[in-house]
Amino acid sequence: MSAAGAALRLRGGLTQRLVETARRWPTYMRVAAGVLALLVVAGLLANVVAPLDDTAVDLDHVLEGPTAAHPMGTDEVGRDLLTRVLHGVRISLVIAVLASLAAVAVGALVGVLAGTLGGRADAVLMRMTDVFASQNHFLFGVLLLVLFRPVLGGTGAIMLAIGFTHWPSLARIVRGELLSVRERPFVLAAIGGGASRHRLARRHYLPHLLPAVGLAFVLTVPHAVFHESAYSFLGLGLEPHQASLGNILADGQRSLLAGGWWIALFPGLALLAIAMTIGTIAEYWREHLHPRWRSELEL
Amino acid sequence: MLKLIARRLAVLPLVLLAVATVTFALTEISPFDPVEAYVGAESNVSTERKAEIARAWGFDQPLHERFGRWIGNIARGDMGHSIVAGGQPVGPEIVSRASASIALIGGALLLVLVGGLVFGVLAAAFRGTVFDWLVRTSCYFNTAAPSFWVGLLALYVFSIELGWLPAGFTSDPRSVQSASIDFDHLILPMVVLALTGYAWFTLYVRNTLLEVLREDHVQFARAQGIGEVAVLLRYALPNALIPFVTLTGTHLAELVGGAVLIESIFGWPGLGQLALQAALSEDIPMILGITLCASVFVVLGNLLADVLYRVMDPRVREAAA
Amino acid sequence: MSALLEVDALSVGFRTRRGIVRALSEASVAIEPGELLLVVGESGSGKTVLAHTLLSLLPRNVDVAGSVRLGGTELLGLAPAALRELRARRMALIPQSPASSLNPVRTLGGQLIEGARARGLSEEQARRRLRALLGELGLDFDFIGGRYIHQLSGGMQQRIVNAMALVGEPDVVIADEPTSGLDSELVETTAAQLQEISARGASLLVITHDLRLAQRLAGWIALLYASRIVELGPTAAFFEAPAHPYGRELLRALPEREGKSIPGMAPELTALPGHCAFADRCPDRFDRCTEALPDLYPAPDGVLARCFVHAAR
Numbered sequence: 029m030s031a032a033g034a035a036l037r038l039r040g041g042l043t044q045r046l047v048e049t050a051r052r053w054p055t056y057m058r059v060a061a062g063v064l065a066l067l068v069v070a071g072l073l074a075n076v077v078a079p080l081d082d083t084a085v086d087l088d089h090v091l092e093g094p095t096a097a098h099p100m101g102t103d104e105v106g107r108d109l110l111t112r113v114l115h116g117v118r119i120s121l122v123i124a125v126l127a128s129l130a131a132v133a134v135g136a137l138v139g140v141l142a143g144t145l146g147g148r149a150d151a152v153l154m155r156m157t158d159v160f161a162s163q164n165h166f167l168f169g170v171l172l173l174v175l176f177r178p179v180l181g182g183t184g185a186i187m188l189a190i191g192f193t194h195w196p197s198l199a200r201i202v203r204g205e206l207l208s209v210r211e212r213p214f215v216l217a218a219i220g221g222g223a224s225r226h227r228l229a230r231r232h233y234l235p236h237l238l239p240a241v242g243l244a245f246v247l248t249v250p251h252a253v254f255h256e257s258a259y260s261f262l263g264l265g266l267e268p269h270q271a272s273l274g275n276i277l278a279d280g281q282r283s284l285l286a287g288g289w290w291i292a293l294f295p296g297l298a299l300l301a302i303a304m305t306i307g308t309i310a311e312y313w314r315e316h317l318h319p320r321w322r323s324e325l326e327l
Numbered sequence: 328m329l330k331l332i333a334r335r336l337a338v339l340p341l342v343l344l345a346v347a348t349v350t351f352a353l354t355e356i357s358p359f360d361p362v363e364a365y366v367g368a369e370s371n372v373s374t375e376r377k378a379e380i381a382r383a384w385g386f387d388q389p390l391h392e393r394f395g396r397w398i399g400n401i402a403r404g405d406m407g408h409s410i411v412a413g414g415q416p417v418g419p420e421i422v423s424r425a426s427a428s429i430a431l432i433g434g435a436l437l438l439v440l441v442g443g444l445v446f447g448v449l450a451a452a453f454r455g456t457v458f459d460w461l462v463r464t465s466c467y468f469n470t471a472a473p474s475f476w477v478g479l480l481a482l483y484v485f486s487i488e489l490g491w492l493p494a495g496f497t498s499d500p501r502s503v504q505s506a507s508i509d510f511d512h513l514i515l516p517m518v519v520l521a522l523t524g525y526a527w528f529t530l531y532v533r534n535t536l537l538e539v540l541r542e543d544h545v546q547f548a549r550a551q552g553i554g555e556v557a558v559l560l561r562y563a564l565p566n567a568l569i570p571f572v573t574l575t576g577t578h579l580a581e582l583v584g585g586a587v588l589i590e591s592i593f594g595w596p597g598l599g600q601l602a603l604q605a606a607l608s609e610d611i612p613m614i615l616g617i618t619l620c621a622s623v624f625v626v627l628g629n630l631l632a633d634v635l636y637r638v639m640d641p642r643v644r645e646a647a648a
Numbered sequence: 649m650s651a652l653l654e655v656d657a658l659s660v661g662f663r664t665r666r667g668i669v670r671a672l673s674e675a676s677v678a679i680e681p682g683e684l685l686l687v688v689g690e691s692g693s694g695k696t697v698l699a700h701t702l703l704s705l706l707p708r709n710v711d712v713a714g715s716v717r718l719g720g721t722e723l724l725g726l727a728p729a730a731l732r733e734l735r736a737r738r739m740a741l742i743p744q745s746p747a748s749s750l751n752p753v754r755t756l757g758g759q760l761i762e763g764a765r766a767r768g769l770s771e772e773q774a775r776r777r778l779r780a781l782l783g784e785l786g787l788d789f790d791f792i793g794g795r796y797i798h799q800l801s802g803g804m805q806q807r808i809v810n811a812m813a814l815v816g817e818p819d820v821v822i823a824d825e826p827t828s829g830l831d832s833e834l835v836e837t838t839a840a841q842l843q844e845i846s847a848r849g850a851s852l853l854v855i856t857h858d859l860r861l862a863q864r865l866a867g868w869i870a871l872l873y874a875s876r877i878v879e880l881g882p883t884a885a886f887f888e889a890p891a892h893p894y895g896r897e898l899l900r901a902l903p904e905r906e907g908k909s910i911p912g913m914a915p916e917l918t919a920l921p922g923h924c925a926f927a928d929r930c931p932d933r934f935d936r937c938t939e940a941l942p943d944l945y946p947a948p949d950g951v952l953a954r955c956f957v958h959a960a961r
Contacts, residue, residue, distance in 0.1 A: 159345040162629065164621050166584025170606050171350065171614050175357035254473050258588055261475055264606055277476060281592065284483050292483065296476030303471035455708075547749040550703050551763040551812070552736025555728070561762070565753050640753055641796045 057312050064305035067298070071118035094290055101290040104283050109276075113295050116273040119266070121302065123186060124252035130191025131252070132198060132245045136237075139202025154203070157196045165193035169255060173264045182266040186259055190252045198244040202237060209236045246310040250303040257299055273299050328637065335630045339623070346622045347401055350615055351394055401619065407612030411604045417616040421598065425620075428597030430508050431590070432582045434517040439524035439582075440575065446525075447532025452559055454537060462529060469526035475588040478519040482592060485515060494593070516593040520585050524578050531574060535567040542566075569640050576632025580625040651678035652851050653702075653820055658714035660697050660706070667918040671697040673875040674714070681819070684842075684852045684867030686883060688859065690914060694875045695855045696744070699824045702853070703741055704731050718820065736767045740813035740850075742823040746805035750797040757793025760812060767816030774815070781811040803834065810841055814848070821845055822853045827861045839864035859902060863887055871895050874915050874925035880944065881951030891947035892955050894926045924956070932957065 050058065092102045100109035142153040169189035177185040209215055215232050223231070253273075259265035260274025261281075268275055273295045280292030388396070400406070406417040450462040469477075486494035493512050539545060540563050548562045549555075583599075590599035598617055605613035637644050660672040671694040679685050689695045700706050702716060704723065716723040718738060723731065743749035750759055764774035779789040785807040797805060806826075813821050823842060827835045839861055846852045846867070856862060862869065862883065869886045871879040871894065879892040890896045897910045912929040915921060924930070927937040936956050945958035 156345070159342060159349070162342065162580070162622065162625055163346065163618075164580045164584045164625060166587060167602060167618055167621050170587065170602060171618055172353065174606050174609055174611065174614060175353055179358050250471070257473060258475060262588065262591060262603055262606075264603075277479065281479055284479065284487060287487075289480075289483050292476070292479040296473065296480070299476060300468075300472050303473075304467070307471055543743065543745060543748040544751045546705055547741065547743045547809075548751075548759075548763070549705055550735060550739075550741035550743070551766050552732050552734075553762065553766045554732060557762070557766075561754075562751050565751065569753065642752060642798060 053312075056308065060305040060308040060312075063301055064309065067117055067301060067305070068121065070114050071121055100294045101288070103276075103279055103291050104286070104288070109291060109294055112271045112276055113273070113298050115271040116276050116295055117298050117302070119270060119272045120253055120256055120274070120299070123183060123256050123266075123272070124190075124249050127187040127190035127252040127256065128194070128245050128248040130187050131194035131248050132241055134191055135195035135198030135244065136202055136241050138195060138199040140206065140237075142199065143203040143206030150203075153199075157199050160193070161196035163193070166255070166258070169193050169259065170264060173259060177264070182260075182270070186256050186265050189259065190255050194248050194251060198241065198248075201240050201244065205237055205240055206233060209233060243310065243313055246306060246313065250306045250310075253299060253302050253306075328634065331637065332630065332634060335626075335633065339626050342626055343401075343619060343622060344398070346619060347398060347615075348394075350618060351397060354611060354615075355390065406616040406619070409605065409613040409616075410608050410610035411601065411613055417612050420601070420613070421616055421620055424596060424598050424601050427508060427595060428586055428590070428599060430513060431516055431520060431595060431597055432579075432586055434513060435521040435524070435582055435585075436575070436579065438517060438521035439528055439578065442521065442525040443528025443532055444571075446529045447536065448559065448564065450529065450533040451536035451540070451563075452556075454533075459533075463533070466526035466530045469522050470530070472522075474519060474523050474585055475592055477522060478516070478589055478592040481515055481519050516589050516595050519593075520582065520589045523585065524581065527578075528571070528574070532567060532571060535570060536563050539563040539566045565639075569636060572635045572639060573632045576629040579628035580621075583621050583624060652681045652683075652719060653679040653853070654715070654717045655698075655702075656715040656717070658698075658701065658716060659712070660694070660701055661711045662707075663709045663711065664918075668711075669917045670694075670875045670920055671917060672701070673920070675870075675872075675877050677870050677877070677880065679820070679851045679853060679868075681851055682846070682849050684846045684854065684865060686862050686865060686867065686869040687853065687855045687872060688857065688862050688869060689872030690857055694917075695857075695872050696824060699741070699822050699853070699855050702820075702822060703735060703739060737816060738819045740816060740818040740821045742809055742813045742821060742826055744825040744828055746809040747797060747802070749809060750805075752797060754796075755793065756795055756797060756808065757789075760789075760793070760808070760815075763812050764815045769815070777815050778811065781814055782808070785811055787811070803837075806834075806838070807841075810845070814845065814850075818850055820851045820853065822855070824855050825857070826854065827856060827858045832860060835860050836864070859898070871898075874920055875917060876925065876954060877944070878926065878954040879951065880953075881947070881949065885949040885951055889949075891951045891953035891958065892926075893930045893932050893957075895953075897929075897931070924954070 050061065053061070094101045100113060103109055103112070138153055138157060142150045142157075145153075169192075172189040172192055173185050176188055180188060209232060210219075215228070218228060218232060256265060257272065257274030257277065260270075260272045261278050262274075263278065266272045266275055268278075276295040277292060280288065280295065283291045404418055406421075408414050409417045409420055412420040446462050450459045453459050482494055485492045492515050493509075494515075536559070540559070545558055545562050548558050553562070586597065586599035587602055588599070589595065590597050591603050594600070598620070602614060602617045604610070605617070655675060655677045658672055658675045659670075662669040662671060675694075675698065677685060677687075687695045687698060697706070701712060702723070704726075706712065712724055714724070718734060721734065723734065726734070750756065760778050761771065761774045764778060765771065769777065775789070782789045782792060787804060787807055792800070792804075792808065797808075800808070826838050826842065835858065842852060842854060842865060852867075854861070854865060865883060867883055869879070869881065869883040870877050871886070871890075871892065873894050879886065879890060879895050881891065886895060887899070890899060894910075900906045901909045910929055915925050915928075921927070923940055924937045924942050927933050930937065934956070940956075942954045942956050942959065944952040944954050945956075947953045947955075947958045
């Protein structure tokens with residue numbers, strides 16, 4: 029590395045390090061990251077970017093196709109679809125991120141408990157994990173929604189339904205990683221040298237587990253986006269007036285017979301963009317975390 | 328082999344017991360009041376009448392007794408009474424709706440398997456070409472696209488705009504035998520339900536094949552002058568098929584969940600739609616019943632996959648023996 | 649008589665992310681019918697690439713220059729169908745690892761017959777010939793046929809691939825590291841089997857890093873170092889008195905001789921020097937060795953050696 033590059037790294041604030049990392053990305057990663065950043069910014073600034081009130085009813089402009097004034101058209105009560113979609117992106121992303129955090133927390137907790145307690149506790153926890161994993165998580169989520177929506181409200185119940193169904197695979201990974209890192213020579217040496225539990229956890233276990241947990245989080249987000257929108261679409265999630273992407277799609281379903289295809293098309297495109305960009309980034313990260321032998325010889 | 332099947336079937340009741348326990352615990356934790364749900368929140372049913380209903384359903388019993396009785400009832404096939412079925416027992420209602428779902432899920436699974444296999448093999452055979460790129464890109468797109476959104480678009484394009492295919496129900500509702508399942512009604516929901524799985528399976532078959540194609544035994548087959556088509560189909564494919572089979576078992580669970588969405592979009596009167604109706608009317612016995620049935624389905628699917636896996640891979644077969 | 653297999657100025661390079669890996673540089677060898685040629689070198693010296701080039705089993709990111717002729721037919725750039733035909737009818741490979749060279753989930757019978765049929769035999773002929781060949785090697789075709797490769801011992805696996813190589817009565821047999829992972833006793837057996845294959849009239853190309861095996865085989869030897877042939881001559885002469893310093897040091901490193909390994913490392917194939925590649929490790933190095941690349945010069949006993957020591961002759 030050149031002297032200038034080294035100096036840059038020394039000064040390296042987070043932004044600079046990010047820029048440096050981004051410089052090594054292949055084009056498709058830059059596109060994915062750019063589109064995602066755009067979606068996040070547009071969602072966060074929905075009130076600023078989208079000039080129109082997302083609840084403003086305009087009965088003179090009902091079910092109008094895309095025009096210059098309404099690039100995505102208007103819905104059955106004349107609300108601007110672009111505004112609603114941008115709000116939907118924000119709501120869906122926020123809920124998906126929180127729900128994924130919940131799922132990751134449950135998975136990590138079960139995995140750490142199983143991996144450190146060992147013995148019978150481990151066996152019970154893992155059998156429990158198997159039972160959960162063999163469930164259809166969508167259907168199970170529906171059950172949770174019905175049971176807990178009255179107390180937690182739509183948002184809370186959705187987080188529960190996603191958090192409580194998306195943890196088994198991470199629990200298995202965390203447990204497996206813990207068991208394998210404990211057998212590594214340097215950790216055995218640390219144990220032999222009388223390192224405290226606290227020190228072991230901080231110096232050896234945590235650095236080993238964090239990437240796996242982080243990756244699991246990113247991989248869960250697109251799932252959470254899908255589940256949130258699907259539940260809302262079915263009428264089991266957020267309140268109908270909330271502009272989540274799933275709710276807009278439910279409006280879209282009603283408008284289809286009246287020819288309002290744009291109400292079904294655009295929110296779905298937003299969902300697709302979120303899922304594809306996050307998915308691409310997660311896959312790229314996975315490849316880098318576990319650089320499997322990728323043939324340089326073929327393709 | 329029979330031992331394995333027997334052992335796995337013996338585990339099935341345990342899995343169901345575990346599922347039943349978890350769901351029972353959840354219904355207990357939740358503040359959800361089944362009596363309120365039954366009579367409806369706004370109804371002016373008297374408190375005495377509610378207590379009567381609660382007694383009739385056994386809600387006034389202590390926790391462990393209720394649990395024991397509930398498990399006992401399930402074991403006898405009695406899963407309670409359903410609101411959406413008009414107070415009728417859950418079991419028969421599930422059975423009467425099952426055929427529509429089985430046709431839909433079975434058809435979709437068939438499409439997933441055949442489509443995934445055919446396009447996966449073709450993409451691997453023409454790796455690096457435009458065809459391969461098209462298949463891969465469409466698959467990435469399909470894995471990310473929400474199935475219910477694709478369903479809406481398909482409904483709009485093929486039923487509403489083009490009018491090629493019917494938009495819902497298993498058959499023409501005006502016809503005499505409206506309980507039958509017509510193929511033209513099945514096409515759209517079946518294809519849409521299959522799309523996500525098709526995409527995963529295609530990518531999976533392609534990538535596994537490319538991995539196997541690098542293995543020694545494939546190189547050796549080529550060295551003997553065996554043609555590329557035979558190498559792909561007879562040397563690489565059998566090995567790639569083995570993990571494919573296990574994937575099929577797990578994918579069954581995904582199809583069951585996907586059916587809830589697809590059936591609701593296409594008005595397909597199967598278990599998925601029933602589950603949604605039950606959820607919307609907070610009909611807990613029906614949801615629990617469907618969850619349990621889905622568990623049985625999934626466990627059986629996994630068992631089938633495991634058995635096939637052993638039949639196909641001699642190494643595993645011996646290790647198990 | 650013209651050579652059966654002629655390799656002329658063959659260069660093979662792999663395009664990788666680390667740059668171009670020069671696996672083989674301007675290698676020229678020729679094998680007469682019925683001859684045995686040993687290609688010896690350390691791992692990473694390019695010898696397996698030679699086998700794969702001859703069989704056209706190279707991956708796509710490869711650049712090949714030069715010429716490979718089998719019975720006068722140029723193999724490089726030949727249409728896939730014609731190549732397959734040549735591979736099937738005139739060549740055979742004895743793979744490096746028999747255990748992983750047969751499909752693990754198919755029974756052996758089907759694979760053996762499929763291999764034989766690819767060589768142009770009818771089902772009937774294939775069965776007959778396999779039965780005979782395996783019988784000679786002490787194996788029963790009917791016993792083998794219903795089994796999977798992992799169910800057999802290493803020795804049996806080796807004999808099966810030997811039989812598969814002979815079933816099409818090939819002109820050229822290429823044995824790729826036939827002793828990798830074998831103990832000395834089995835090396836003895838393998839050497840005997842190879843000699844016998846050679847005695848049947850096929851030309852035999854044996855690729856190995858195993859000097860224990862090379863020592864037991866007659867014929868010619870080509871010594872590879874850093875992608876180039878550094879010594880080419882009769883095997884007996886090589887083991888008596890190698891003409892190239894690398895060959896000499898290699899023999900001295902044998903445990904039964906001095907057991908003194910050569911200091912230093914072979915150069916990276918991505919960054920081969922413009923001068924003699926062995927110069928850095930050579931005890932006889934002089935100025936010229938680090939200035940220019942030596943040709944193959946004639947040494948005593950009909951040997952060619954890529955060393956300036958022989959340049960004056």
